[in-house]
Amino acid sequence: MDRIRHRIGAVKYLNTKPLIEGLAQENGVDLVLDLPSRLADRLLAHTIDVGLLPIVDFLAHPEFGLIPGISISCAGPVLSVQLFSRVPLEKVLWIDADVGSHTSIALCQILIQKTLGLLPQMRPFPLEADPNHSKADAVLLIGDRALSASLPDFPFSFDLGWEWQKLTGLPMVFAVWATRPKVDVQALECLLKKAKQRGLANLPRIAHQASQELNLDGAICRKYLEHIIRYDLGPKEVLSVSEFARLAQNLNLLPQRINTSHASPFG
Structure with missing residues (x-):
């Protein structure tokens, strides 16, 4: 049996699959799939060596390093x-x-x-719960569940990638x-x-x-x-991360001391 040299944490979502292609078959690699919100804890516990972290979790931990040139991002929807x-956003x-x-x-x-000057209450919604049964004014869905959602009782929808591009x-x-x-x-970067x-x-x-695995x-x-x-992390993406960090700090969603290693490849 090959000795495990690299412990890699990723997620099961569709958008991750191109970034982990073939890793499970690499000698010396242990690929762990988990929720994105849990990967920072795995890094802190040293149970993985590298993780595909939500950008807010990366920014919140200055001790983490960065693999340059790779991201999960969008330029529009x-x-x-x-x-x-269920109701207009306001x-x-x-x-x-x-x-x-x-x-x-x-x-x-x-x-x-930024658009309305409001801060609605956010409540955690379990992954196993049916969003059609939510009693909230709105539901925020991510990943494959968002891709397949129709939600006829929720007549208004907002694509957050598109809304971010319109704003910034x-x-x-x-x-x-x-x-x-x-x-x-x-x-790890080479791998x-x-x-x-x-x-x-x-x-x-x-x-x-x-499509067959995820229905x-x-x-x-x-x-x-x-x-x-x-899947790139170039100058525009780096600028976006910095702007996201600034706006998140203004709302106390991030500490004032954040990870800035994303900016180092571009000065």
Whole structure:
């Protein structure tokens, strides 16, 4: 049996699959799949060496390192982060928020506060609960559950990726690869960039397989992976992360001392 050299934490969502293509078959790699909101705790506990963290969790921990050049982001509608509302947005007082990602909850609060000057109450909504049965004014869904949601009793919907671009003119970065201290970052960077290259070269196959595994429409999966989700972390994405951090700090959603290693590749 090969000795485990790299412990990698990721999530089961469709948008992650191109970034972990082939990792489970790599010698010496232990790939762990969990909720995005739990991966920061795994890094802090040193049970993984690198994790695909929600950007808000990465920013909140200055001790984490960064794998450069890779993200889960969008430049416009994202489809998989959606706010569904029973009432017009200005009348929303209570939101049931998917517990899967801290970033989407913070993004929702930022957008509503910046556009309307409001801060609705956010309550955790269990993953196993049916959003059709929510009693809240609105529900915030992420990932595959958002992609397949219709929610006929919620006539208003808002794509948070699109709302962020309208507000800032920037792409929205949802997640990055973050490392715990004292790991071989160069080896992990090489491993993860090769996985990304494999994934991007095989998007049609990944989309087809994922549609069967996740019970999602195959055409939607392919469009989502090929034309909606972006996987780079370049200057515009870095600028967006900094703007997200500033706005989150203004609402006390992040501490004043944050992780700034995302900016170092670009000065």
